[in-house]
Amino acid sequence: MRLINRHPDRPSRLLLVILPFALLLFIYFTGSAARLTENPNDKLLPSAAQMIDAVERLAFTEDKRSGQYLFWQDTASSLTRLGIGLGIAALAGLCLGLAAGTVPLFGAPLSPLLTVLSMIPPLAVLPILFIVFGLGELSKVMLIVIGITPCIARDIEQRARELPRELLIKAQTLGASTWTLILRVVLPQLLPRLLISLRLMLGSAWLFLIAAEAIASTDGLGYRIFLVRRYMAMDVILPYVAWITLLAWLMDLGLRQLTRLAFPWYEGAKA
Template sequence: MRLINRNPDRSSRLFLVLLPFALLLFAYFSGSASRLAENPNDKLLPSAVQMADAVNRLAFSEDKRSGDVLFWKDSASSLTRLGLGLGIAALLGLVLGIAAGSVPLFGAPLSPLLAVLSMIPPLAILPILFIVFGLGELSKVVLIVIGITPCIARDIEQRAREIPRELLIKAQTLGANTWTLILRVVLPQLLPRLLISLRLMLGSAWLYLIAAEAIASTNGLGYRIFLVRRYLAMDVILPYVVWITLLAWLLDYGLRLLTRKAFPWYEGGKA
C-alpha cells in the first residue's frame, strides 16, 4: 500500500498526536537540567519545580500590593477584551460580508475597500488608536476589531458569492424580497462559515491583544509577560505562554463544537 493511502488506527493516531509534544518536553527538560547543573542560578530554562512555584505564587496567593490573585485577574482582563473584540468583529464582518457579497450596489464600493483595509498592518496604527481612544480598554478592543474584521468580512463575502444562484432565483420566484433572501437564504448559509472564520482569526486576535497590553496596560496576560521580562523571569513567562496557548485551544474547540451542534448539516453538505 502506498504511504499516501495509509491511515493510522485510533491508538496509533493518539501516539502520533502525543509524540511531538513528548519530544519537545523531553528536549526542554533535558536542556534545563543540563544548564541548571552547570549554573543553579540560570534563568533561561527554568525547571518544572521553579515554574510550579511561580504559578503557585501568582495563581494561588494574593498580591501583597493590590490584594488580587494576579494570574486570574490577568486572565479575566484579557478574556474580557478578547471576547468583546471577537464579538464586535464577528457582527461587523457578517454584516459587511453579506452586503458586499449579496447586494451588488453595496459590493461595488465595499469589496475594494475591504481589500485595502485588510492590507493595513493593525499594529502600525496602534499609536493612532492610543491617541484617538486613549490608553484604556477601548483602544485594545478597537485594535482587535480593526485587525480581524476586514478579513472576516472578505471571507464571508466570498462565501456569499458562492451560494448557488439557483437558490436565490427560486426564492424570488416564490415571492421573497431582498430582506427575506438575506434572512432566510443567505444568512443560514453563512453563519457556520462565520464561526470557522473566527477560529481562523483567533491567533491574530490574540496577537493584537498581547501587543496592546504589552504597550499600555496595567493588567492582562500580555502586560504580565512584558512586565517580568526585565527580570528575565522565564519561570513566569513560560507558564503564561502555555496558559495563553491553552485558552486559545479551548476557544477554538468551543467554536468547533458550536459549529457541529448548531449546524450539523454543514459538514455533511461539504462532504
C-alpha cells in the same frame, strides 16, 4: 498501499498526536537540567519545579499590594477584552461581508475597501488608536476589531458569492423579497462560515491583544509577560505563554463544537 492512502487507526492517531509534544518537552527539560547543573542560577530554562512555584505564587497567593490573585486577574482582563473584540468583529464582519457578497450595489464600493483595509498592518495603527481612543480599554478592543474585521468580512463575502445562483433564483421565483433572501436563504448559509472564520482569526486576535496590553495596560496576560521580562523571569513567562496557548486551543475547540451542534448539516453539505 501508497503512503497517501494510509490512515492511522485510533490508538496510532493518539500516539502521533502526543509524540511531538512529548518530544518537545523531553528536549526542553533535558536542556534545562543540563544548564541548571552547570549554573543553578540560570534563568533561561527554568525547571518544572521553578515554574510550578511561580504559578503557585501568582495564582494561589494574594498579591500584597493589590490583594488580588494576579494570574486570575490577568486572565479575566484579557479574556474580557478578547471576548468583546471578537464579538464586535464577528457582528461587523458578518454585516459587511453579507452586504458586499449579496447586494451588488453594496459590493462595488465595499469589496475594494475591505481588500485595502485587510492589507493594513494593524500594529502599525496602534499609536493612532492610543491617540484617538486613549490608553484605556477601548483602544485595546478596537485594535482587535480593526485587525480581524476586514479579514472576516472578506471571508464571508467570498462564501456569499459561492452560494448556488439557482438557490437565489428559486427563492425569488417563489416571491421572496431582498430581505427575505438575505435573512432566510443567505444568512443561515453564512453563520457556520462565520464561526470557522473566528476560529481562523483567533491567533491574530490574541496577537493584537498581547501587543496592546504590552504597550499600555495595568493588567492582562500580555502586560504580565512584558512586565517580568526585564527580570528575565522565564519561570513566569513560559507558564503564561503555555496558558495563553491552552486558552486559545479551548476557544478553538469551543467554536468547533458550537459549529457542529448549531449547524449539524454543514459538515454533511461540505462532504
